[in-house]
Structures are given as structure tokens and as C-alpha cells.
Amino acid sequence: MDTVSKADIPLPKPRAFEPEVLAAEIIEKLTYAIGKDTKVAKPHDWLTATILVVRERVIDKWMEATRAAYVANAKRVYYLSLEFLIGRLMRDAMSNLQMMDEIKEALASLGVDINVIAGLEPDAALGNGGLGRLAACFMESMATVNIPAYGYGIRYVHGLFRQQMAEGWQVELPENWLAHGNPWEFERRESSYEIGFGGGVETVNNSSGEDVRFVWKPSERVIATAFDTPVVGWRAERVNTLRLWSAQPIDPILLDAFNAGDHIGALRESNKAETLTRVLYPADATSAGQELRLRQEYFFCSASLQDILRRHVQHGNSLDTLPDKVAIQLNDTHPAVSVCELMRLLCDIHGMDFDAAWDITWRTFSYTNHTLLPEALESWPVPLFERLLPRHMQLVYAINAKILIEARRQKGMNDQEISKISLIDESGDRRVRMGNLAFIGSHSVNGVSALHTELMKETVFADLHKLYPTRINNKTNGITPRRWLMQCNPKLTALIREAIGDAFLDDAEKLTALDAFADDKAFQEKFAAVKRANKEQLANLVASRMGIRLDPSAMFDIQIKRIHEYKRQLLNIIETVALYDQMRSHPERDWAPRVKLFAGKAAPSYHNAKLIIKLANDVARVINNDPSVRGLLKVVFVPNYNVTLAETMVPAADLSEQISTAGMEASGTGNMKFALNGALTIGTLDGANVEMRDHVGEDNIVIFGMTAAEVGKLRAEGHNPRAVIERSRELSQALSAIATGVFSPDDRGRFGGLVDGLYNHDWFMVAADFDAYAKAQRQVDGIWANPTDWFGKTIRNTARMGWFSSDRTIRQYTNDIWRA
Numbered sequence: 001m002d003t004v005s006k007a008d009i010p011l012p013k014p015r016a017f018e019p020e021v022l023a024a025e026i027i028e029k030l031t032y033a034i035g036k037d038t039k040v041a042k043p044h045d046w047l048t049a050t051i052l053v054v055r056e057r058v059i060d061k062w063m064e065a066t067r068a069a070y071v072a073n074a075k076r077v078y079y080l081s082l083e084f085l086i087g088r089l090m091r092d093a094m095s096n097l098q099m100m101d102e103i104k105e106a107l108a109s110l111g112v113d114i115n116v117i118a119g120l121e122p123d124a125a126l127g128n129g130g131l132g133r134l135a136a137c138f139m140e141s142m143a144t145v146n147i148p149a150y151g152y153g154i155r156y157v158h159g160l161f162r163q164q165m166a167e168g169w170q171v172e173l174p175e176n177w178l179a180h181g182n183p184w185e186f187e188r189r190e191s192s193y194e195i196g197f198g199g200g201v202e203t204v205n206n207s208s209g210e211d212v213r214f215v216w217k218p219s220e221r222v223i224a225t226a227f228d229t230p231v232v233g234w235r236a237e238r239v240n241t242l243r244l245w246s247a248q249p250i251d252p253i254l255l256d257a258f259n260a261g262d263h264i265g266a267l268r269e270s271n272k273a274e275t276l277t278r279v280l281y282p283a284d285a286t287s288a289g290q291e292l293r294l295r296q297e298y299f300f301c302s303a304s305l306q307d308i309l310r311r312h313v314q315h316g317n318s319l320d321t322l323p324d325k326v327a328i329q330l331n332d333t334h335p336a337v338s339v340c341e342l343m344r345l346l347c348d349i350h351g352m353d354f355d356a357a358w359d360i361t362w363r364t365f366s367y368t369n370h371t372l373l374p375e376a377l378e379s380w381p382v383p384l385f386e387r388l389l390p391r392h393m394q395l396v397y398a399i400n401a402k403i404l405i406e407a408r409r410q411k412g413m414n415d416q417e418i419s420k421i422s423l424i425d426e427s428g429d430r431r432v433r434m435g436n437l438a439f440i441g442s443h444s445v446n447g448v449s450a451l452h453t454e455l456m457k458e459t460v461f462a463d464l465h466k467l468y469p470t471r472i473n474n475k476t477n478g479i480t481p482r483r484w485l486m487q488c489n490p491k492l493t494a495l496i497r498e499a500i501g502d503a504f505l506d507d508a509e510k511l512t513a514l515d516a517f518a519d520d521k522a523f524q525e526k527f528a529a530v531k532r533a534n535k536e537q538l539a540n541l542v543a544s545r546m547g548i549r550l551d552p553s554a555m556f557d558i559q560i561k562r563i564h565e566y567k568r569q570l571l572n573i574i575e576t577v578a579l580y581d582q583m584r585s586h587p588e589r590d591w592a593p594r595v596k597l598f599a600g601k602a603a604p605s606y607h608n609a610k611l612i613i614k615l616a617n618d619v620a621r622v623i624n625n626d627p628s629v630r631g632l633l634k635v636v637f638v639p640n641y642n643v644t645l646a647e648t649m650v651p652a653a654d655l656s657e658q659i660s661t662a663g664m665e666a667s668g669t670g671n672m673k674f675a676l677n678g679a680l681t682i683g684t685l686d687g688a689n690v691e692m693r694d695h696v697g698e699d700n701i702v703i704f705g706m707t708a709a710e711v712g713k714l715r716a717e718g719h720n721p722r723a724v725i726e727r728s729r730e731l732s733q734a735l736s737a738i739a740t741g742v743f744s745p746d747d748r749g750r751f752g753g754l755v756d757g758l759y760n761h762d763w764f765m766v767a768a769d770f771d772a773y774a775k776a777q778r779q780v781d782g783i784w785a786n787p788t789d790w791f792g793k794t795i796r797n798t799a800r801m802g803w804f805s806s807d808r809t810i811r812q813y814t815n816d817i818w819r820a
């Protein structure tokens with residue numbers, strides 16, 4: 001066996017990219033990997049064969065990167081996230097490998113249309129929204145800027161539910177992205193770890209009777225098995241790994257129950273293990289507090305940390321150097337139990353003393369916060385945490401004691417301040433605060449936009465910020481310009497190249513060269529033609545899926561994102577109703593024809609969000625059937641919003657709705673996608689909108705409404721929404737139409753509760769901001785009426801959005817936090 005040293009085994013010759021070679025290989029895969037004759041192959045077989053051919057080019061680069069990282073023993077970055085909202089991968093891989101044209105030609109020579117088979121690839125939806133999509137953009141950017149990085153997450157069998165409409169109501173159906181197998185993943189049976197739950201902790205004493213070691217004896221164990229997906233950077237600069245864990249029962253053959261003849265009992269165990277990674281939790285802003293969720297979190301953290309330590313030690317490193325070789329980024333608090341798990345592994349498994357382990361732990365971790373919403377801050381009841389993770393509960397208390405004693409002795413904090421930084425919330429039933437655990441267990445805590453970071457310091461983390469005044473820092477989010485410009489908008493990409501050359505492909509900030517063309521008549525016409533073509537594509541999609549015809553010369557006004565009260569889809573719908581009234585009352589005015597498009601999913605248990613979807617559909621039905629506004633106003637709620645749908649909707653938008661209540665949207669990233677693709681933004685001074693205004697210039701964005709400070713003040717003083725509503729004729733009429741059943745004749749009271757909420761408390765300032773919003777919309781109409789003005793502004797948006805590339809964000813994480 002060992003007659004040849006492994007070092008002498010030659011590498012395979014890298015695969016070629018010529019269309020003729022690719023075509024031959026596709027046939028080869030169809031025959032020998034899929035076992036199909038070209039005569040009987042289904043479109044799906046062609047897709048799989050094509051992916052397998054692309055995949056081999058990916059693997060060549062992947063091996064190269066893995067070898068180089070091994071030799072360099074450089075610092076590695078680990079991005080821990082419960083969510084990766086990836087979308088489709090084939091076009092991304094082909095485009096980043098620069099083999100789009102070649103594959104297209106190869107398939108054409110075989111009589112296969114690339115667009116037909118590309119449309120069959122499932123959209124990997126292992127995430128809810130912004131946080132999950134950010135993780136996916138970061139994976140691509142880390143490969144692009146050549147950072148040795150691994151993403152760690154869960155291989156959910158079912159991603160985010162599919163949304164269907166039943167008479168305008170959202171219905172959730174199971175998503176099944178693995179139904180046809182997944183050619184992008186590689187199962188790594190050898191990378192498997194045991195994960196425990198429950199049981200108790202035994203103490204080992206030394207000869208003088210002191211506790212020296214704690215041994216956790218779990219009552220349940222499952223196996224975590226790795227599935228690896230390669231992530232290709234731009235121009236295949238580097239290929240990194242996304243490692244997703246799948247839960248498996250411990251070999252059922254070996255189970256005692258099985259030996260005793262209890263087949264059913266043994267298989268029940270195995271069923272239970274697999275339940276762990278079966279489904280993604282579909283809530284994006286409330287912590288459900290379900291035991292299964294905590295099990296998922298711990299399962300994936302433990303597997304990831306065991307894997308990270310194994311790799312570190314395998315490279316001959318000592319655990320003392322962990323923070324020099326390893327940076328672990330926690331994507332929100334969802335992986336915060338990692339802080340305890342690393343402490344457990346260092347102390348209990350590797351025999352390190354508590355203080356040394358703590359020093360290594362907080363220097364290794366960093367934490368990103370994505371929300372200020374109190375209901376979204378994770379905390380777990382102490383009894384649940386203790387029952388599931390008894391050793392980790394002990395460690396929470398030990399860490400808490402260390403930190404609280406320091407705070408008291410060195411910073412002289414009083415009882416009230418101490419109670420706010422404590423890892424245990426004592427205010428009601430006792431709970432473990434995951435935000436405080438992540439904060440205390442990290443050397444860096446970052447927000448995702450400048451405004452959000454400042455609000456973190458003033459609100460959720462005010463007391464911890466006092467204790468650690470240098471820990472909080474800002475890293476404004478970004479988006480990958482490969483997926484969100486080059487791939488989703490090839491026509492605009494071609495036009496930009498024609499105008500300013502190729503430099504922006506490698507450095508998005510070079511888009512500023514386009515500024516010089518903003519007022520150029522000929523360029524504006526070409527820009528308008530590209531937008532028009534993209535709108536035609538969206539119109540075709542809406543026609544074929546919903547049977548609704550859209551006029552591509554109307555303004556496409558789009559709001560697509562999760563449905564949430566703070567995002568204020570309701571504000572948009574109410575203004576649409578008011579506009580409808582105005583158009584009918586004043587048919588003589590020169591109305592700008594509009595198509596109002598909505599899309600987004602509601603958490604299945606979020607009652608008001610589901611009602612907002614129904615309202616959008618009810619309003620759409622009435623308006624679209626009213627001949628008096630035909631050609632002037634259309635309303636469409638496009639079902640089943642996902643990454644793939646966004647890739648068609650974003651390039652087709654004229655107007656981007658970013659209208660959250662100020663102070664509530666941590667950053668937003670959809671806002672960036674639209675502006676980069678030449679839409680005008682109507683938005684509040686919230687999240688990254690603030691920085692977008694700074695970059696595109698205040699003349700090139702329409703800002704309205706209260707500021708975060710004004711919202712805070714009004715809430716503190718207590719405002720009177722009823723008086724506000726009564727003062728606005730447009731608003732009261734629109735609300736009364738909605739509340740009295742004009743849009744819901746089959747159930748006139750349907751929206752009474754929704755409207756009452758606005759009259760009674762209006763927490764999200766829908767009424768308070770209405771007039772400003774309506775006025776801003778008329779300002780948009782004015783700009784639209786003057787195409788030179790409109791395209792001047794939208795071209796400047798594209799030109800000035802380069803800073804919002806996630807490559808910039810990743811460089812900032814690398815320089816300031818990871819030091820990789």
C-alpha cells in the first residue's frame with residue numbers, strides 16, 4: 001500500500017473549458033453518472049449532468065485552495081449561522097468561473113436551452129430573510145477577497161416553507177429542495193461527531209477533595225455528519241467550504257434496545273435524531289422558545305466547535321494559540337451557546353483551567369447583532385436550559401460570577417446595572433439571556449449599519465457598553481455585486497461595460513465612473529431600454545404565473561421582503577387605497593401610471609402579518625377589476641417570494657419601497673439591491689438607508705417621515721393617533737374604506753382589528769407618517785414625469801452604490817475584527 005509516498009501522487013489535470021469538451025463531458029455524465037441515454041434524458045437529467053460538469057471545474061479550484069491553506073497554516077475564519085439563504089447555485093458557479101458562454105454553447109450544440117434547465121434548479125432556502133441572505137453574500141465575498149473561511153450551519157431537509165395563496169390567504173406548504181438529490185453537496189462520513197443532550201454532571205475530586213474536573217454524562221446522543229458545499233469566489237479567486245450538519249442516530253444496530261429485539265423502539269430513537277435537522281424555524285423576528293430550536297442550536301454549535309478544534313490540533317497547533325489561528329463570527333445570538341460549548345471542550349475535554357479557557361474563548365469569538373426588537377432577543381427558561389444542557393448551565397453561572405464580580409469590584413456598578421448585564425434575567429421566570437452571553441463571550445460586537453450600531457449602544461446593550469466601551473463597532477452590511485448585478489441583470493452589466501469598461505467587475509466602487517454618463521441623453525436612453533426589457537421579463541413572469549397583464553411603461557413600484565408590521569407594508573397598502581380614491585375623484589389629473597408589486601412571506605403564527613397579505617390581495621382584486629383606473633393603477637401580490645424571484649423583481653423596479661419605522665430595521669439589504677440596479681428609493685431614515693443617502697446624495701433618494709429620535713420621543717410622550725387620523729382626510733377615508741369592508745364584502749369586519757390597532761396605539765407610526773409618505777409619493781410622480789430627471793437620478797444610484805458591495809464589508813471584518 002505504502003510503496004508510493006502520497007506526496008508523489010500526481011494531481012489530476014485541471015479540466016478544460018472549451019465548449020466541445022464541455023459538451024462531450026455532459027454526455028459522459030448523462031451516461032455514466034446518471035445512467036440515461038440522451039434519447040430518454042429528461043430536462044432534469046440534463047441539469048444534473050451540467051452541474052456535475054461545472055462542479056469538476058469548481059473542485060479543481062477547491063483542492064488548490066484547501067492545499068494552500070493547509071501549507072500556509074494561516075488564520076481561518078468560521079462563520080456560524082443557523083441560516084444560509086443561498087438560492088440557486090449553477091449560474092453563480094458558472095459566472096464566477098467565467099464559463100457561462102461556453103456552457104451555453106455546449107448545451108445549445110446538444111439541443112438544450114440553458115434557461116430551461118437552469119429554471120429547474122431548486123432555490124436553496126435555508127434561511128428566512130436578511131440575516132440568512134447576508135450569510136450567503138458573505139460566503140461569496142470571503143471567497144472573492146481570498147479569506148480562508150468556512151461557513152457552518154444546518155442541512156435542513158426542509159427549508160423555508162413554500163407560500164401558496166388560497167383566496168388571498170397565505171397557506172404554507174413544505175419545501176423539499178433535496179427531492180431530486182443535491183449535486184452540489186459532498187457527504188463527509190468521516191467528519192462525524194457525537195452530540196449529547198440531558199443527563200447529569202459528575203464531579204471528579206483530587207486527593208485533597210477539591211473538584212478538579214466535571215464530566216457530563218448525557219442521557220441522549222446523536223451523530224452530526226458533515227455535508228460540504230463549495231463556494232466559488234469571483235473569477236474563482238478561491239473556493240471555500242460551506243459545511244452543513246445533518247443529524248443521524250447513533251448506529252441503530254448497536255443500540256441496546258435493538259439487541260433486545262425492540263426494533264420499533266430503536267427506530268423511534270433514530271426518528272427522533274433525524275427530527276433535529278428536519279426543518280428551518282420560519283420566524284424571523286420572534287424567538288419561539290421551543291425546545292427543538294435550542295436543540296438545533298446546540299447540535300450545530302457543538303459539531304462545529306469539535307470540528308474547528310480537531311482541525312486546529314491536526315495542524316500541530318496548541319490550544320493556547322486558538323485565537324491566533326481561529327476567528328469565529330456568531331451570526332446573531334442563534335449560535336451563542338458556542339461560548340459555553342467552547343468553555344466545556346477546553347475545560348472538561350482538554351483539561352484547561354477555567355481562567356485560561358475564558359481568555360481563549362472571548363478572544364476567539366465575535367458577535368453580530370441584527371435586531372433591536374425586544375421580542376427577537378433570544379432567552380431560554382433556566383429549567384429548560386438546565387435539563388437539556390446541565391454542564392452548560394453550570395458554565396453560564398461560572399461565567400456570570402466572574403463577570404459580575406469584576407463589574408462590581410472594578411467598575412463599581414450598582415445592583416440595577418448589575419441586573420442588566422447579568423446572564424440571567426431575574427425579572428420574571430428566570431431565563432438565560434443569549435444576547436448578553438454572546439456579548440460577554442466576544443472581543444467584538446458589531447451592528448449592521450451606522451444608525452443601528454449607535455442605537456445598540458443606547459438601548460439593548462447600554463449597560464454592557466458602559467462596562468466594555470470599546471467592544472461595540474459598526475460593520476455596515478453589503479451585497480454581492482456578482483449575484484445582485486452581474487448575474488441577475490446581465491443587460492445592465494453589459495451596458496455599464498460598454499460605457500466604462502471592465503474595472504467595476506473586480507472593484508464595485510469603480511462604478512462611480514458611470515456618474516459622468518448620468519446626464520448623457522444617449523446613455524439615458526440605453527439605460528431606460530435595459531430597465532424596460534427587465535420590466536417586460538417580470539411582466540411575462542406575472543402573466544404566466546398569475547394571468548395578470550402588466551404594462552411595462554407604467555412605474556413598477558416594488559416592496560418585497562418578509563411581512564412585518566415594522567416594515568410597514570400596511571402603510572404602502574393604505575396609501576395605495578388613498579391613491580385609488582384620488583385617481584377616481586380626479587380623473588382629469590395627469591396621473592403617473594403605476595404598478596404596485598408586493599411579495600413576501602409571513603411567519604405562520606404571525607396573525608397580523610397574514611392579515612396584511614390578505615388585505616393586499618383584497619385591495620388588488622378590487623382595484624384591478626375597476627375600469628375607472630384601468631391603465632392607471634394595478635396591484636399585484638406575487639406569491640412565494642424567494643431569492644430566485646428577487647433576481648427577477650429587483651432589476652425590474654423603478655421605485656424601491658424601504659419604509660420601515662425609523663429605528664427598527666437594523667440595516668436592510670434589499671434597499672441596496674434595488675438602488676444598485678437603478679431604482680429610485682422612497683424610504684425613511686432607517687438602517688442603511690441613512691448611509692445610502694450619504695452615498696447617492698440627497699437629491700437622488702426620496703426620504704420622508706420621522707427620524708428614529710422623533711419616534712422614540714413620541715413613543716415616550718405617548719401620541720394620539722386618533723387625532724392624527726382625523727386631521728388627514730385622505731387617511732381617514734382610506735381607513736374607513738378598509739375598516740367597513742369595501743375590499744372585503746364577504747367579511748366586512750375582516751380588517752377592523754388591523755385598523756383599530758392604528759387608532760388605538762399605532763406603535764409603528766403608520767398614521768403618524770402617512771401624510772409625509774403620501775407627499776413623498778407625489779414627489780416621486782413629479783420626478784417620473786420628467787424622464788431626464790428620473791434617469792439622471794437612477795443612473796447616479798447605480799454609479800454610487802459600489803461601496804455597498806459585501807467585499808467592502810468583508811474587508812472591514814477582516815481588518816478590524818478577524819485580523820486574518
Ligand code: 26Q
Nearest residue numbers: 130131281284287288370448665666667668669
Ligand atoms: C430566533 C429564535 C428562534 C427562531 C427564530 C429566530 C430568528 C430567526 C431569524 C430570529 C431572527 C431571524 C432573522 C433576522 C433578520 O433577518 N434580521 C435582518 O438582518 C439583516 C442582515 O443584517 C438586516 O439587514 C435586517 O435589517 C434585519 O432585520
